[in-house]
Amino acid sequence: MLTRRPAAVALAGVLCLATTACGASSSPTANAAADASAPGYPVTLKNCGQTTTYTKAPSRVVVMNGASVAEVSSLLALGLGDRIVANGQSYGRSEVPGRAEAIKKLPTGDITLNDAYDIPREAMLGLSPDLVLSTTSYGFDAKNGFATRDDLEAVGANTYISPQGCDQDTSRMTIDDSYQLLRDLGKVFNVNDRAEKVIAESRKRVSDVSAKVKGEQKPNVMVVFSNMSMGGNDFSAIAAHGIWNEILTKAGGSNAFSSASRTTFADLSKEKVAAEQVDALVVISYNDPNPEAYARKLLKEFPQWPAAKNKRSLVLSDSIYLGPSNDLAVEKIARILHPNAF
Numbered sequence: 001m002l003t004r005r006p007a008a009v010a011l012a013g014v015l016c017l018a019t020t021a022c023g024a025s026s027s028p029t030a031n032a033a034a035d036a037s038a039p040g041y042p043v044t045l046k047n048c049g050q051t052t053t054y055t056k057a058p059s060r061v062v063v064m065n066g067a068s069v070a071e072v073s074s075l076l077a078l079g080l081g082d083r084i085v086a087n088g089q090s091y092g093r094s095e096v097p098g099r100a101e102a103i104k105k106l107p108t109g110d111i112t113l114n115d116a117y118d119i120p121r122e123a124m125l126g127l128s129p130d131l132v133l134s135t136t137s138y139g140f141d142a143k144n145g146f147a148t149r150d151d152l153e154a155v156g157a158n159t160y161i162s163p164q165g166c167d168q169d170t171s172r173m174t175i176d177d178s179y180q181l182l183r184d185l186g187k188v189f190n191v192n193d194r195a196e197k198v199i200a201e202s203r204k205r206v207s208d209v210s211a212k213v214k215g216e217q218k219p220n221v222m223v224v225f226s227n228m229s230m231g232g233n234d235f236s237a238i239a240a241h242g243i244w245n246e247i248l249t250k251a252g253g254s255n256a257f258s259s260a261s262r263t264t265f266a267d268l269s270k271e272k273v274a275a276e277q278v279d280a281l282v283v284i285s286y287n288d289p290n291p292e293a294y295a296r297k298l299l300k301e302f303p304q305w306p307a308a309k310n311k312r313s314l315v316l317s318d319s320i321y322l323g324p325s326n327d328l329a330v331e332k333i334a335r336i337l338h339p340n341a342f
Helices: 007-013 028-034 070-077 098-103 121-126 149-154 173-189 192-213 243-250 270-275 291-300 325-336
Strands: 041-048 050-054 061-063 084-087 131-134 160-162 218-226 235-239 265-268 282-285 313-316
Touching: 041 160, 041 173, 050 084, 050 121, 050 160, 070 098, 070 173, 121 149, 149 160, 173 192, 173 218, 173 243, 192 243, 192 270, 192 325, 218 243, 235 270, 243 325, 265 270, 265 325, 282 325, 313 325
Parallel strands: 061 084, 061 131, 131 160, 218 282, 282 313
Antiparallel strands: 041 050, 218 235, 235 265
C-alpha cells in the first residue's frame, strides 16, 4: 500500500483539483505603466485570461512550489537562475546532470510555508517580486492563503501560469506545453534565441529516438509516483493521462492504465492493478529518498507482470513531467522498452 507523505498532499492539491476558471484582470500590470521600456521591450503575453506587459526583464523572480520543477528547471535551462530570489520547487533529483544540485543552491527566501507547502500571501508580498511563476492557478487562489494575481499586480509584480495550468487540469498536458513554457520565458526575459535552441535540440532528440523505435510493438507501461497516496485505494498515484502518455508514445510504448481513468491519475485497488499486463514499470520520484527500493517492491508484489519477470523498471523524476528535459525521458524509456534499437 502506498504511504501517505506530506509531499503527496501538495501534489494532489495541485494536480487533482476539480476544474475551476482562472479569474484575472485584463489590465496591464503596474510596473508596465511606471517604467520606461528597455531595449527589446515591451513584451505582452496573454496568460490564463490576463494580459501581462513586461517593460524589462524581471530581476526578482519567485517560483512557487506547485509540486513541480517545470518552472525552476526551465529558468535554469535558459541561464536565468540569477533572477530567482525565492524558489519553492525541488524533486530532490534530476535526469539532467548537476540540475538537482543547482536547484538546491537557489535562494528560498527563508519563507515559512503554509499548510499547502507553499508561499503564503504576506510572505509573498514581502519578497517584493516582479514576477511570480505558478504551475497552475491554484498558486494564486486566495482560498488557499496565497496572494492573488490582482494582489501581485497591485504591487507591480507580473504573474505567469504554465501551460495547461489555467483550469488546473493537467490531463491534457503535452510535450508542446513544455516548449511553450520555454518560449514564453524566452520572450519575457528577452532570451528567445536560447529558448529556441533548447526547443530545437529537444525536438531533434525526440525525433531521433522515435525513428529508432518506429514499427516496434508498444509494451504496456505503468507510470506511478513513488510512495504517494492521492485517493482512497491502495494505488491512487498511477498516472493515467498527461504529458507522460505522449512521452511513452514517442518512446515506443503505451500507458497500461490510460483507460482506467479520465483524469490525470487513476485510483485503483490492488486487484485491478494485479490484473493488468505491465510490461515495464516507470516510477516517478518526488522527493523520495529511495525510489529504486519502491520499484523493486512493486515488481516483487506483482511477480506475474512481464515487467517483474524481465526486471524491467526505471526511475525518473523531472524529465517525465512538464519542463525542458522531456527528451531525456523519451530516450531513457525507449532504451528499456526497445534495447535492441540502440
